[in-house]
Amino acid sequence: MLRTILLGPPGAGKGTQAAKIVEKYGIPHISTGDIFRENIKKGTELGKKAQEYMNRGELVPDDLVIEIATTRLLEDDCKNGFLLDGFPRTVYQAEKLDEFLQSHDSKIDNVIDIAVGKDELIERLTGRRVCKSCGASFHVVNIPPKQEGICDYCGGELIQRADDNLETVTNRIDVYEDQTMPLIDYYEKAGTLTHIDGSTGLDNVFADIVSALGE
Numbered sequence: 001m002l003r004t005i006l007l008g009p010p011g012a013g014k015g016t017q018a019a020k021i022v023e024k025y026g027i028p029h030i031s032t033g034d035i036f037r038e039n040i041k042k043g044t045e046l047g048k049k050a051q052e053y054m055n056r057g058e059l060v061p062d063d064l065v066i067e068i069a070t071t072r073l074l075e076d077d078c079k080n081g082f083l084l085d086g087f088p089r090t091v092y093q094a095e096k097l098d099e100f101l102q103s104h105d106s107k108i109d110n111v112i113d114i115a116v117g118k119d120e121l122i123e124r125l126t127g128r129r130v131c132k133s134c135g136a137s138f139h140v141v142n143i144p145p146k147q148e149g150i151c152d153y154c155g156g157e158l159i160q161r162a163d164d165n166l167e168t169v170t171n172r173i174d175v176y177e178d179q180t181m182p183l184i185d186y187y188e189k190a191g192t193l194t195h196i197d198g199s200t201g202l203d204n205v206f207a208d209i210v211s212a213l214g215e
């Protein structure tokens with residue numbers, strides 16, 4: 001069973017690697033950031049609440065995120081494993097997730113921590129372009145699409161995320177260091193953590209993840 005968390009700062013490559021992991025292992029990809037962006041696009045109440053925090057690069061309040069994530073985990077497709085991306089992000093969220101899983105006779109099997117230096121994170125995020133239709137991630141220099149402004153996979157329009165400007169990116173990284181980094185210690189103690197160097201190129205990072213998760 002693969003019940004996995006992808007941990008790592010904004011821009012570490014969680015979304016990029018998640019796409020490859022779900023393809024290889026056939027488990028659902030659960031990104032709380034994606035769920036919020038979907039709700040913002042649809043104009044739901046949840047989207048309106050989340051947007052003000054996201055635009056500032058701050059965390060959406062714990063209780064709201066925990067509710068969204070645990071509701072998603074109850075869906076049928078999570079019975080044989082799942083990949084969490086961007087959740088949990090605070091020790092409180094991690095504790096609530098553990099309680100939730102325990103109450104369903106379940107647990108987290110692996111936590112992958114993808115590490116990348118701050119300067120590179122800033123360069124990656126300010127140059128990122130995402131597909132408006134399928135959400136695929138590109139980078140203007142590092143991972144350019146075959147045709148500028150157009151998604152390689154679905155032909156959708158590539159746009160810049162609202163929180164990928166320099167000011168918000170810097171704040172997101174500070175918030176990560178302050179509120180999310182303590183999770184490294186939390187999962188180290190739980191014995192489920194694997195550290196991965198996220199600066200070695202897309203395929204090398206993926207190969208390291210596969211050796212941590214097993215073929």
Ligand code: AP5
Nearest residue numbers: 010011012013014015016032033060086124128138139202
């Ligand atoms: P979320 O959507 O989770 O954003 P994030 O954590 O800031 O991470 P990103 O999605 O920006 O980066 P990534 O690691 O996925 O990198 P990517 O693969 O795209 O959260 C957004 C917001 O929602 C939060 O700020 C918060 O407000 C809210 N939120 C979400 N979850 C929450 C929670 N649990 N609690 C509270 N609030 C929550 O790659 C980045 C770039 O680098 C791309 O351009 C990519 O092409 C490039 N790249 C990737 N890999 C490589 C590589 N190996 N080499 C070179 N370039 C690479």
Ligand code: MG
Nearest residue numbers: 014015016033
């Ligand atoms: Mg992401």
